[in-house]
Amino acid sequence: MSDRKPSPFPILLNNDVCSLIQAADDVYQIRFKNRAANAYLVRGSKRTIMIDVGLSSNFPHLLECLAYLGVKPPDIDILVLSHEHLDHIGAAYHFTGRTIIAAHRLAANKIMLRDDFSMLRKMFNEPNVPIDVDIWLEEGNLIDLGNFRLNVMYTPGHTSACISLFDQDKGLLFAADTLMPGGVMGGVFGSGSISDYIQSLERLRGLDSKILLSGHGRLSDTPQDDVKIAIQRSHALLSDTAQLFDALDARSNFEPIMQSVRDLNKLDDS
Ligand SMILES: [Zn+2]
Numbered sequence: 001m002s003d004r005k006p007s008p009f010p011i012l013l014n015n016d017v018c019s020l021i022q023a024a025d026d027v028y029q030i031r032f033k034n035r036a037a038n039a040y041l042v043r044g045s046k047r048t049i050m051i052d053v054g055l056s057s058n059f060p061h062l063l064e065c066l067a068y069l070g071v072k073p074p075d076i077d078i079l080v081l082s083h084e085h086l087d088h089i090g091a092a093y094h095f096t097g098r099t100i101i102a103a104h105r106l107a108a109n110k111i112m113l114r115d116d117f118s119m120l121r122k123m124f125n126e127p128n129v130p131i132d133v134d135i136w137l138e139e140g141n142l143i144d145l146g147n148f149r150l151n152v153m154y155t156p157g158h159t160s161a162c163i164s165l166f167d168q169d170k171g172l173l174f175a176a177d178t179l180m181p182g183g184v185m186g187g188v189f190g191s192g193s194i195s196d197y198i199q200s201l202e203r204l205r206g207l208d209s210k211i212l213l214s215g216h217g218r219l220s221d222t223p224q225d226d227v228k229i230a231i232q233r234s235h236a237l238l239s240d241t242a243q244l245f246d247a248l249d250a251r252s253n254f255e256p257i258m259q260s261v262r263d264l265n266k267l268d269d270s
């Protein structure tokens, strides 16, 4: 007999490429067995939404998981993109029908400008196909699905454009790359900031969350523990970064950069 607690999340479908896991009533995680981020389906009483969709190459497998639940792409009212990285949004261009696509305004801007560097297009080897964002989200927006009410929280850090969605009544926290099970962090990319990351994690710590639904990895029923570990790690990363900065010859490395800023200011004055 094993003392190990059985996973509270039933696996509905599992094959070589993907699995479909029930996170709560009418909430499903679709996990791919490559680099694609997790996709989530939330079937509300009024509206059905997806949160992230994974890579475009995974689209057939996404369809397979949706078909298991009797859902087709036109049944999805809204597709919410957690941030601009293509491992989360690559397949979004397939949703060209009646589905409305929403993302934080800073992610929407990068996606609409086809800012490949920010979206990591080369890293994920995704086709250069436009994705149209219909609704530009902000902190404080609310997505009302009937029996689910998802609060849009602006949680920058991993990039400048990350959002988390939180259902207060059910304690569901969709945290994408901001918080992962075991306190794993998504890293700090070009437009991100470790200080913003710490502030975002502190906000997530203040929530009465019960289930963590992340961009990568398994589901977690211990989000409070996960966020505490992530906060410790983020502070360690902040001090490691400061030590690295000290170890570099800061003056000779940064003076040319500062000098160029001053020169630009001089041009402005003339
Ligand atoms: Zn990311």
Ligand SMILES: [Zn+2]
Binding pocket: 037, 085, 087, 088, 177, 186, 215, 216
């Ligand atoms: Zn990711």
